[in-house]
Amino acid sequence: MHRHSISVKNIALNFGHSGDSKCGGSPELRLNPLTREWVVIEKSGVVKPEDFVENGPIKELTDHSGTCHFCVGNEDSIPDEIYRLEDEKGWKVRVVRNRFSRLSEESPLRRWGTELQRTANSVGLHEIIIETPFHNHSTASMPLDQLKSVIETYKKRLIEIYSDQRVEYVVIFKNSGLSSGTSCEHSLTQMVGLPVTPLQIRDRVEAYMKFHDDTGECLMCRLIREEIQDGERIVLENENFVSSIPYAAFSPFHLWIFPKRHSGSIADMTPEEIQDFATILKTTMLKLCHGLGDPDFNFAIKSGSPANCASRFQHWYMSIVPRISYISGFEIASGMYVNPVQPELSARFLRKVAIPQL
Numbered sequence: 001m002h003r004h005s006i007s008v009k010n011i012a013l014n015f016g017h018s019g020d021s022k023c024g025g026s027p028e029l030r031l032n033p034l035t036r037e038w039v040v041i042e043k044s045g046v047v048k049p050e051d052f053v054e055n056g057p058i059k060e061l062t063d064h065s066g067t068c069h070f071c072v073g074n075e076d077s078i079p080d081e082i083y084r085l086e087d088e089k090g091w092k093v094r095v096v097r098n099r100f101s102r103l104s105e106e107s108p109l110r111r112w113g114t115e116l117q118r119t120a121n122s123v124g125l126h127e128i129i130i131e132t133p134f135h136n137h138s139t140a141s142m143p144l145d146q147l148k149s150v151i152e153t154y155k156k157r158l159i160e161i162y163s164d165q166r167v168e169y170v171v172i173f174k175n176s177g178l179s180s181g182t183s184c185e186h187s188l189t190q191m192v193g194l195p196v197t198p199l200q201i202r203d204r205v206e207a208y209m210k211f212h213d214d215t216g217e218c219l220m221c222r223l224i225r226e227e228i229q230d231g232e233r234i235v236l237e238n239e240n241f242v243s244s245i246p247y248a249a250f251s252p253f254h255l256w257i258f259p260k261r262h263s264g265s266i267a268d269m270t271p272e273e274i275q276d277f278a279t280i281l282k283t284t285m286l287k288l289c290h291g292l293g294d295p296d297f298n299f300a301i302k303s304g305s306p307a308n309c310a311s312r313f314q315h316w317y318m319s320i321v322p323r324i325s326y327i328s329g330f331e332i333a334s335g336m337y338v339n340p341v342q343p344e345l346s347a348r349f350l351r352k353v354a355i356p357q358l
Helices: 142-160 201-215 219-232 272-292 329-334 343-352
Strands: 028-032 037-041 080-086 091-098 109-114 119-121 123-132 169-176 188-194 234-237 239-242 255-259 297-302 317-322 337-339
Touching: 080 142, 091 142, 123 201, 142 169, 142 188, 142 272, 201 219, 219 234, 219 239, 219 255, 234 272, 234 343, 239 272, 255 272, 255 297, 272 317, 329 337
Parallel strands: 037 337
Antiparallel strands: 028 037, 080 091, 091 123, 109 119, 123 188, 169 188, 169 297, 234 239, 239 255, 255 317, 297 317
């Protein structure tokens, strides 16, 4: 299922709107420990988790589209295949080059310029992971074994892309739905091998390193332990992974999925961890789908390179952002996010959502 229109919530999200003071308290500022960004958390109770449930029409998709380049049977429309995972029935996952990539796969890496005007040529790899042969499968609806195959492909392609000496950082992300930035209905993930490390990633790695220098601990390991002990923001947990809403979540129902075992990269996931990751990801997405009415979303996997697997301070994780709210003028002016609903209430809401048995 995919929503076919963008829904804009008619909810007051302006900083300073306190609503009925009897509903709760004044907004508070919370610091996100991973990004070092302050977030305004509304506590008035004016906005509730239930307010984000989408009741509009949902477009039911067929399992095959004759016009979709990514469906089984239409392979000739994107012949530049890099990798495939298949069984006796045919391909399960295909990886193809992005024909519209702004990165050149053939060029050598070059840098030039002055101290204040630095330039590098646009070199790198941009791959599209076609997660399923079927047009109507999503992260939530595809069989668990299929999602496991997708995650196995993430691991294999990350290792392969990092083997290119020009690649400094690999971005893994998924857009689903119009408000996420895509009009494509077929379930895809993109992997981009960049010749530079984005500032956001550098800043976060430096924060992890500083925390380790100050405490001797991994920031995420500490965060996972304390979140599990607290329990208020935990949505799901299994043997190897935990799904939770951050204490300083940037937006309603913003989620993190962490591996419990310390590791800096998805490159060393064990078969058991891949199974548990597939299970907790599918279950989390089912809760969002059934609880909120199949919202558009983005997700990203923040992972280091295979060389970072044994890093003492890096710890990979997934971030899931349902596209159910909008940016206000205060956020644009200040650079601070405003979350109109308490993370604890969002987590409690999702824990109660009933889903079909896997």
